[in-house]
Amino acid sequence: MARPRKFDREDVLNRMKLAFWENGFNDISMDDVGRITNMNRGSIYNAFGDKRALYLEVLEVYGDQHYGAAVKLIQHSQNTSSAVRDLYDAAFKSMEEGRTHWGCFMCNAAVEVAPVDTEVANLVTKYLxxxxxxxxxxxEESDQLTSQNDSPAMKYSKNPQNLAEQLTASYVGFNIMARTGVATASLQRISDSAVESVTS
Amino acid sequence: MARPRKFDREDVLNRMKLAFWENGFNDISMDDVGRITNMNRGSIYNAFGDKRALYLEVLEVYGDQHYGAAVKLIQHSQNTSSAVRDLYDAAFKSMEEGRTHWGCFMCNAAVEVAPVDTEVANLVTKYLxxxxxxxxxxxEESDQLTSQNDSPAMKYSKNPQNLAEQLTASYVGFNIMARTGVATASLQRISDSAVESVTS
DNA sequence: CTGCATATTGACTGAACGGTCAAAAACAAG
DNA sequence: CTTGTTTTTGACCGTTCAGTCAATATGCAG
Structure with a gap:
């Protein structure tokens, strides 16, 4: 019936994920988008709307992929301590794969775009x-196990919510510092300390 | 000998500090700079060089003022616990004064500019x-006091450096989340948890 | 008052930007 | 082959941007 699309939508979104992640919203021009996706200007606007809409869609893809993976990783860990360790290990692995100073796309969006785009702000808040x-x-799961073992010191039950959000803040800060180019040794110490904070 | 300057350099830098802090580097145009400082284009370039040089100078002013104050605040606190509390209290106070979603200029620079400007990256790293x-x-001071009191549990002496950098990462994350617009209640929990992490 | 050094003024420039559009192309259905 | 629908193509538009520059103004020294 109609002319078929030449591009693979998922592939385009993943390419743009890497581009926006590394360079942010403002430093990627629509010419860049064309070059990266091998699409012409008109096709891009026809398929994705404007630049902001593309960015939003890409950011959601990132959120689903990376934060989805992080949540699963935490759920499948035996306890919070190893969950945090696994999370940071994944971050370090990502850096070693060539994304040394990229940080976290969601955190970058929080600084660059969220203040002037409530929809982006809502998205960032949602994934955090x-x-x-x-x-x-x-x-809470770890606490439950601890009390089953009749251990008197229920380490986290006092303020588990505080600690949970503290872990998030640390993770955000870690990523910002990684993007800045703080030495790996410092990042490693932050990671270690986060693990220690949930180790009995 | 020569025509005297009409503007006060310090005042201009402080005005631009607020502008760049709130809006970042890219969202402030040189027209904006002119409006904010009541200077003409040529005067700005004559006095400060180009936009990047102005930004760098302003960022350093911010660093000296705000991180200088933070360091003094920590030094003058009786122990680390109250130091952290005071630091976050200052952050909350700044928010209540109208800078609700501004975060920390240094952290914002870390995300927006540091990845494409090594000089900014060095500056950010220095202040962090x-x-x-x-x-x-x-x-270490708190630890020393603790051991003088013959307390057996020297809480922080195991990994004080790890914990110190963790506190920095948390502070950075806190500010990013504040800029995003995360609920004040969450920010308060992060603050509380940071204090708890250095409370025996 | 004259000359000199520097600051101010604001119009100007070229480049880069996001976004538009009409024409051409590529399919499938009849 | 014709028709209808959607995609592709790339030239084009108006705007905004950082940065420049020659003319003018303002002080001080002699």
């Missing part, structure tokens, strides 16, 4: 909240 | 390091 919630669930 | 160092000094 899922992370905090995953931490909280993990902490 | 001063903060970590202040935390570390405070922790």
């Amino acid at each position: 909240t899922t992370l905090s919630t995953a931490f909280l669930n993990s902490l | 390091t001063t903060l970590s160092t202040a935390f570390l000094n405070s922790l």
Whole structure:
């Protein structure tokens, strides 16, 4: 019936994910988008709307992929301590794969775009909240196990929500510092300290 | 000998500090700069060089003022716990004064500019390091007091450096989340948890 | 008052930007 | 082959941007 599309939507979104992640919203021009996706200007606007709409869609893809993976990783860990360790290990692995100073796309969006785009702000808040919630669930689960073992010191039950959001804040700060180019040794110490903070 | 300047350099830098802090580098045009400082284009370029040089100078002013104040605040606190509390109290106070979603200029620069400007990256790293160092000094001082009191549990002496950098990462994350517009209640929990992490 | 050094003024420039549009192209259905 | 629908193509538009520059103004020294 109609002319078929030449591009693969998922592939385009993933390419743009990497581009926006590394360079932010403002430093990627629509010419760049064309070059990166091998699409012409008109096709891009026809398929995705304007630049902002593309960015929003791409950011959601990132959120689903990366924060979704993080939440699953936390859920499948035996306890919060190893959950945090696994999370930071994944971050370090990502850096070693060539994304040394990229930080976290969601955190970057929080600084660059969220203040002038409520929809982006809502998206960022949503994914950060899922992370905090995953931490909280993990902490409460660990607490339950601890009390089953008749251990008197229920380490986290006092303020598990505070600690959960603290872990999120640390993770955000870690990523910002990674993007800035803070030394790996410092990042490693931050990671270690986060693990320690949930180790009995 | 020569025509005297009409503007006050310090005042201009402070005005631009607020503008760049709130809006970032890219969202402030040189027209904006002119409007904010009541200067003409040529005068600005004559006095400060180009936009990047102005930004760099302004960022350094911010660093000296705000991180300088933070370090002094930590030094003058009785122990690390109250130091952290005071630091976050100052942050909340700044928010209540109309800078609700501004975050921290240094952290914003870390995300927006540092990745494409090594000089900015170095500046950011420098001030973040001063903060970590202040935390570390405070922790070691607190530890010393604790051991003088013959208390067996020297809480922080195991990994004071890790904890110090963790406090910095948390502070950075806190500010990013504040800029995003995360609920005040969440920010308060992060603050509380940071204080708890250095309370015996 | 004269000359000199510097600051101010604001119009100007070229480049880069996001976004538009009409024409051409590529399919499937009849 | 014709028709209808959607995509592709790339030239084009108005705007905004950082930065420049020659003319003018303002002080001080002699």
